[in-house]
Amino acid sequence: MTLPAFTPPAPMTLPIRGGDRHFPVGRLFCVGRNYAAHAREMGSSGREPPFFFMKPASAVLPLGGDLAYPPLTADLHHEVELVVALGEGAAIFGYGVGLDLTRRDLQGAAKKEGKPWDMGKVFDHAAPVSALVPASQVPGIDKGRIALSVNGEMRQEGDLSEMIWTVPEIITELSRYLTLLPGDLIFTGTPSGVGPIQRGDRLDGMVEGVGELSVRVV
Ligand code: MN
DSSP, rough: OOOOSSSSOOOOOBBBSHHHHSEEOOOEEEEEEHHHHHHHHTOOSSSOOOOEEEOOOOGGTTTTTEEEOOOSSSSEEEEEEOOOOEEEGGGGEEEEEOOOOHHHHHHHHHHTTTTOOOOHOOSSOEEEEEEEEEGGGGGGGGOOOEEETTTTEEEEEEEGBBBSHHHHHHHHHHHHHHHTTTTTEOOOOOOOOEOOOOOOOOEEEEETTTTTEEEOOO
């Protein structure tokens, strides 16, 4: 039996609303272009098969709060999303409100060159997530308002019913690629209206029946 060579970082966790347990975060899967209006603003159309990218658990900023503006970008974008949290047997454990923050300039440059755009999506604080609400306390997520304001001005507004791929469809499709595990979080895509944020901005996101999430860019 050997000892660890260093103290590993503390595991990322999220609070669970109304409970005395927490949710240990595993992997973050994100769905691209899952609302038609956002797909159009990003230059595609129609119901293309869902595609996925990942962020590391270390990118989670639990409960929002102060968000450090990331380095190497001059075009940090907000994307408010419904987050699905998986529990035992990869069944839906609960839901949260998340931000899939994006260094759009890095992403765009990588896309143009046909290179991976991970570094547009992966950085410290790239994924603020609210407390999770157990699925048993959410009557349904097939519809409900999803919105984000910046400094009190509405920027993104949509309805979960506008998702091109539903939550069960996303889970089914993702399961074809790999084994989903308890602790996995799935960011289910963003409605239209994504745009840049600056230091000093305050972001307020919400998903009806799930919760709210606020961050201040510092
Ligand atoms: Mn997104």
